[in-house]
Each structure stands twice: as structure tokens, then as C-alpha cells.
Amino acid sequence: MKILYYDCFCGISGDMNLAALIDLGVPKENLVEGLSKINLNSEYEIKIEKSEKLGITGTRVDVILKDKLDDEIHISDKDLHGHNHEHNHHNGDEEHHHENNHSHEHHHRNLKDIEGIINSSDLSDKVKKLSLDMFMKVAKAEAKVHGKPLYEVHFHEVGAIDSIVDIVGAAICLDYLNVDKIIASPVQVGGGFVKCAHGLMPVPAPATVEILKNIPINAGIVQFETTTPTGAAILAANVEEFTRNVDFSIKKIAYGIGHRDLEIPNVLRVYLGEKESPEKVGEHYILETNIDDMNPELYGYVEEKLFEAGVLDVFKTPIFMKKGRPGIKLSVLTNEKVEKDALDVIFEETTSIGVRKYKVGKIMLNRDFSKVKTEYGDFTIKKSYYKGKLLKYKPEYEECKTIAKEKNISIDKIYKAIYKQDVK
Incomplete structure (x- = not known):
């Protein structure tokens, strides 16, 4: 870490x-x-x-x-x-x-x-x-x-x-x-x-x-x-x-x-x-609410607002609620620092009138970033380590998307060019 x-x-x-x-x-x-x-x-x-x-x-x-x-x-x-x-x-x-x-x-x-x-x-x-x-x-x-x-x-x-x-x-x-x-x-x-x-x-x-x-x-x-x-x-x-x-x-x-x-x-x-550790363990919270009475067009906006507030992840699960009503379980992964801002978004921007909260442990591989050179330019890659060894890596999507648009080429070509490089 x-x-x-x-x-x-x-x-x-x-x-x-x-x-x-x-x-x-x-x-x-x-x-x-x-x-x-x-x-x-x-x-x-x-x-x-x-x-x-x-x-x-x-x-x-x-x-x-x-x-x-x-x-x-x-x-x-x-x-x-x-x-x-x-x-x-x-x-x-x-x-x-x-x-x-x-x-x-x-x-x-x-x-x-x-x-x-x-x-x-x-x-x-x-x-x-x-x-x-x-x-x-x-x-x-x-x-x-x-x-x-x-x-x-x-x-x-x-x-x-x-x-x-x-x-x-x-x-x-x-x-x-x-x-x-x-x-x-x-x-x-x-x-x-x-x-x-x-x-x-x-x-x-x-x-x-x-x-x-x-x-x-x-x-x-x-x-x-x-x-x-x-x-x-x-x-x-x-x-x-x-x-x-x-x-x-x-x-x-x-x-x-x-x-x-x-x-x-x-x-x-x-x-x-x-700080040496094979994995990084963090204490986080899940904020969760079931919604069956909101315009589904609004979920994208709510998700954007939650990420702007600093939450770590947002995901939506289709569920069936009482009386057979189809609904969505909105789940938000957050930490104590941004919990209040996340709650503000949920209560102000959705039809929810109540939220469940529970503590979760999150185990993450240690990560760092480096640059690789390709025929299309330099790209940032995120590398993940387990027990001190490089286990996997991936390019940053937004960066690849921007270059693909600028050069009018397939984003898949950029990914393939990156994965051809020798990453250490």
C-alpha cells in the first residue's frame, strides 16, 4: 500500500x-x-x-x-x-x-x-x-x-x-x-x-x-x-x-x-x-434501498450524482416486491467519509424513504499505475499485485476511448496494441 x-x-x-x-x-x-x-x-x-x-x-x-x-x-x-x-x-x-x-x-x-x-x-x-x-x-x-x-x-x-x-x-x-x-x-x-x-x-x-x-x-x-x-x-x-x-x-x-x-x-x-500487506483490507458500508415507484429514466442520473459524491460503487438489482410489484434494489458501496453525501443523493433524488446500512469488508489487491508505449501513443495501465507478484493489468478505459475517438480507430485495436507490450 x-x-x-x-x-x-x-x-x-x-x-x-x-x-x-x-x-x-x-x-x-x-x-x-x-x-x-x-x-x-x-x-x-x-x-x-x-x-x-x-x-x-x-x-x-x-x-x-x-x-x-x-x-x-x-x-x-x-x-x-x-x-x-x-x-x-x-x-x-x-x-x-x-x-x-x-x-x-x-x-x-x-x-x-x-x-x-x-x-x-x-x-x-x-x-x-x-x-x-x-x-x-x-x-x-x-x-x-x-x-x-x-x-x-x-x-x-x-x-x-x-x-x-x-x-x-x-x-x-x-x-x-x-x-x-x-x-x-x-x-x-x-x-x-x-x-x-x-x-x-x-x-x-x-x-x-x-x-x-x-x-x-x-x-x-x-x-x-x-x-x-x-x-x-x-x-x-x-x-x-x-x-x-x-x-x-x-x-x-x-x-x-x-x-x-x-x-x-x-x-x-x-x-x-x-505499508506491506499482500492485500489491502478496507472497512466500507453498503447503503441499500428497494424502489418500485420511480421513473426508470432517473436511475442513470442518480448513479452519476452518487459517483460525483465520491461513492466507491453503485449497482442495481431487479427484484420483486410485495404484491408482485417489480422493483429495483439500489446498492451503494461507500465509506464513512462520503456516507452523508451519498444519503443526501438517495433521499433527495429518488423516491426512497428509508435505507438499510451494513458494514462490509473489502479485500483488494495492491495496485499501481504505469505507462506503456504503443503505436497509437502512451497509455496508462493499472497493475494488480498478489503476494508481491504482478497478477494482472488493464488499460484505463476512458483514456483508450479518448484516443480512439481522436484517431478515429477501433478501441479494440488500442487494447490489442497495449496487451502486446511487455509489462513488468
Whole structure:
């Protein structure tokens, strides 16, 4: 089992996360190529370089925004990690005042704008979903803090270009690493106050602490905001377990370097590790309901909504109910993390008025992914191992389908070309 562990002893921000994952081994070219698919290249530049804090060497990432009006450079999420700018918050919007006494108001985007940018891109479906899950964490928190409906809030944190880059970039990097489990330590949020339009705002800021509900935190190691809403959302949307217990073999250690100089190293440390086991055993739940009074056209839509919520599988079984009525048993395989969202879909989108729930064990072969070269291009294959030996492999269907359409060839030819390769 491949594990990614976030050691958040000095918190986490969007740029520190990108830097740490690149330092861990995600190729810069992979990140830059992925980000180019959201078609915002004219609005920012990304700078990636080696850096150090208090003797710890790692990678630093800067998202440099291109001011179309007067060529000023401005940073938003990074301001919270080392830039000497003053923050003024008003109804979720943020305006930055620069040391050269020029002011610039960022172009604000709402959640629907963000969804449009991501969904219209050429990113893979998995990266799109990961990105939107993280954005939704921030959006829900901002809506609650400011007392407005989700799609009526215009707020800087989600709308800023650097936050789009940080969150979509995080999804690209996590998709590349493709670990079996993501774990994190309790999250250090810092302490003190930050200046805003309303006066002094306590650290952690309201949006940050809202996102971190039900997540263990530490506070006060420095009088500074060490975790941003973006950083909190990356953890909240992706981490399965928060613990100090590192019960796996650490194979690689990497550091994302922050911007501000603090009394402690302002870095995000990440581990890539492995936990030996012939098979991976997971604890999951089946949510099940019998339905005999719903338009069958709706099942496809319900299934799509359930997968968007993050469930592991959906299947439908024809059954006969009382009085000989034909019906469908809708079964949903889920875990505790997305169970509530799955229930929301079932009760809001179907005619069900009750659901059965029972615990199931799931035994899975260890898996990893690699690329194979064929005459039609490079393809991702999923390899499955049993007792440490490669047992079987298969190509990713969506990738094969896309290339088959682009090249106007039979998808069967692509499958045959892949299976002709020597896979190890």
C-alpha cells in the first residue's frame, strides 16, 4: 500500500503543498502541462525553484499574477505566508494594498465561474472531480461565514487565480502520485490576529476553522497564520485519517518551503511511504434501498450524482416486491467519509424513504499505475499485485476511448496494441 503523509507541524498553504509534492517527485512538466488545460496561462506565471528555511532545503513555488492594467505583480494566498501586504476582508472579498502604494482589486469569480473553468477544460475526469471537491470545501465555508447562499457569494479566496492554480495543481499532483491512502498529522494553525476591514480577525480565520471542523488542530506555535483556507481544503477533501502515528516505512521525504521567516522552519514536510500487506483490507458500508415507484429514466442520473459524491460503487438489482410489484434494489458501496453525501443523493433524488446500512469488508489487491508505449501513443495501465507478484493489468478505459475517438480507430485495436507490450 502506497501512502502519502502530510506532517503539518507548521501548517499548510496551497503553494507549500504544490512545492512539497513537486519536491516529492511530481515532475514540474506534468504540473505545468496540466495547468495549461484550464486556459488561464495569460493571467499568471508559475515559478518553481529550490529554496531553504533554517537549514532545511526543499522546493518553493510562486504563482505570479499578471496585472493586465498596469503590470503590477500581486499575490493572494501567498500573502498569508510571507509577503508584507495588508489584508482587507469584506463579505469574503479581499483587496491587497502593495508597498508601492498602488492598489489593485482582483477579478472576483464565484463558484459557478470556477465550475465552468474546470468542467470546460481538458483535464481528466478524476482531476476535475478532485479540484471541485476542494473548491466546494472553501465555498461552503465562505458561504456559512458570510451568511449567504452558496452560489451568491463572490469571494476572493476561491476566485483568485493563484487559488485556482493551487487547487487544480494539487489535484494534478495527487492524481500523478496515485497513492492508496492519504494521512496527515494534526494541523498547526498558528496564532495571533490578522488585520482586516472589520478590525483584527483571530487566527485561524473563520473560513479556515470552518473547513477544519472535525479535524484535529494545534495552535499558537507562532503568532502568525500558518494554515490558509486553501491549505485546509486540500487536507479536508483528501485526507482519510489524521494521526501522529507513522506506522509505515518511509521511502521518501520532501519539503515545501514557505515564504515568511519564522522562529521555526516554515515548511510543509511530506512523506511517501509503503505499508506491506499482500492485500489491502478496507472497512466500507453498503447503503441499500428497494424502489418500485420511480421513473426508470432517473436511475442513470442518480448513479452519476452518487459517483460525483465520491461513492466507491453503485449497482442495481431487479427484484420483486410485495404484491408482485417489480422493483429495483439500489446498492451503494461507500465509506464513512462520503456516507452523508451519498444519503443526501438517495433521499433527495429518488423516491426512497428509508435505507438499510451494513458494514462490509473489502479485500483488494495492491495496485499501481504505469505507462506503456504503443503505436497509437502512451497509455496508462493499472497493475494488480498478489503476494508481491504482478497478477494482472488493464488499460484505463476512458483514456483508450479518448484516443480512439481522436484517431478515429477501433478501441479494440488500442487494447490489442497495449496487451502486446511487455509489462513488468
